[in-house]
Amino acid sequence: LQTIRELRYSVERKCLRLYYQPQVRLASGEVFGVEALVRWQRTPGELVSPLLFIPAAEDSGHIVTIGEWILRQSCIQQQVWAKRYGRDLRMAVNVSMRQLKDPDFLGMVREVVAQTSINPQHLELEVTESLMMEDTLGLSAILQQVRDMGIGVAIDDFGTGYSSLSHLQRLPIDRLKIDRAFITGLNQNAEDQVIAALVINMGHLLHLQVIAEGVETAEQRDRLLAMGCDDGQGYFFGKPMPADELARQLFG
Numbered sequence: 001l002q003t004i005r006e007l008r009y010s011v012e013r014k015c016l017r018l019y020y021q022p023q024v025r026l027a028s029g030e031v032f033g034v035e036a037l038v039r040w041q042r043t044p045g046e047l048v049s050p051l052l053f054i055p056a057a058e059d060s061g062h063i064v065t066i067g068e069w070i071l072r073q074s075c076i077q078q079q080v081w082a083k084r085y086g087r088d089l090r091m092a093v094n095v096s097m098r099q100l101k102d103p104d105f106l107g108m109v110r111e112v113v114a115q116t117s118i119n120p121q122h123l124e125l126e127v128t129e130s131l132m133m134e135d136t137l138g139l140s141a142i143l144q145q146v147r148d149m150g151i152g153v154a155i156d157d158f159g160t161g162y163s164s165l166s167h168l169q170r171l172p173i174d175r176l177k178i179d180r181a182f183i184t185g186l187n188q189n190a191e192d193q194v195i196a197a198l199v200i201n202m203g204h205l206l207h208l209q210v211i212a213e214g215v216e217t218a219e220q221r222d223r224l225l226a227m228g229c230d231d232g233q234g235y236f237f238g239k240p241m242p243a244d245e246l247a248r249q250l251f252g
């Protein structure tokens with residue numbers, strides 16, 4: 001496949017870029033963290049969405065190399081902000097199932113944490129819900145070791161898969177991210193409201209933090225706050241942006 005060859009070349013030529021999107025406490029508006037989101041700078045003027053190359057990178061296995069670069073780069077950036085502005089943002093990094101299954105995954109994470117000197121408490125890994133069902137036992141063991149290092153674990157796109165309560169209760173996780181599909185219609189659609197409220201209440205019963213993704217309006221923010229949701233992420237608070245732009249917005 002042409003794309004894969006191009007993608008490998010891009011990794012070698014360092015043509016990947018990270019954008020960062022703020023994560024906010026709903027009650028105070030405080031930005032406490034960011035999610036790192038990768039883009040592929042295919043040509044000087046063209047930024048390719050991860051939706052168009054991450055699946056191919058997962059199939060070909062390149063995601064292991066790319067993912068290591070993304071994790072290291074995110075941790076370096078977290079440290080740059082901490083040193084330059086004295087502010088420790090929590091860095092959330094997406095991790096594919098293909099990466100978690102790599103036998104070197106935990107060793108790689110340990111090495112990146114040690115090399116970059118990031119405080120593991122300021123790092124969180126996001127794993128997509130639909131992927132969590134494949135191999136619960138093996139996966140739980142890996143996520144447990146991630147948490148034993150002090151790194152947080154979030155379930156991404158929550159509500160689109162089919163986690164049972166008992167399954168969720170056994171998973172070693174810290175946070176649920178309500179999929180933005182349920183946030184879009186929050187102020188129009190009664191079913192979306194019910195699902196969002198269920199996820200928030202279930203998460204809290206299991207002592208998990210809950211963050212809503214795709215918050216685009218003040219009305220959505222207000223409703224989530226009224227429902228007891230902890231945190232939010234979305235265009236209403238800030239789009240994914242390059243590191244320097246985020247620093248200008250946050251640290252002036």
Ligand code: G
Binds near residue numbers: 038
């Ligand atoms: O930023 P954007 O909305 O275009 O991201 C689209 C999708 O790509 C999201 O679902 C996100 O989880 C995924 N994605 C973005 N960055 C990364 C990354 O660094 N690693 C992995 N595995 N997936 C990512």
Ligand code: G
Binds near residue numbers: 215235240
């Ligand atoms: O990893 P995850 O699937 O959560 O990735 C988040 C994706 O959602 C990224 O591609 C990001 O660009 C996108 N996104 C972030 N905030 C918003 C938003 O408010 N509205 C919409 N439509 N997309 C968003």
Ligand code: MN
Binds near residue numbers: 035
């Ligand atoms: Mn994510």
Ligand code: NA
Binds near residue numbers: 156157213
């Ligand atoms: Na998501």
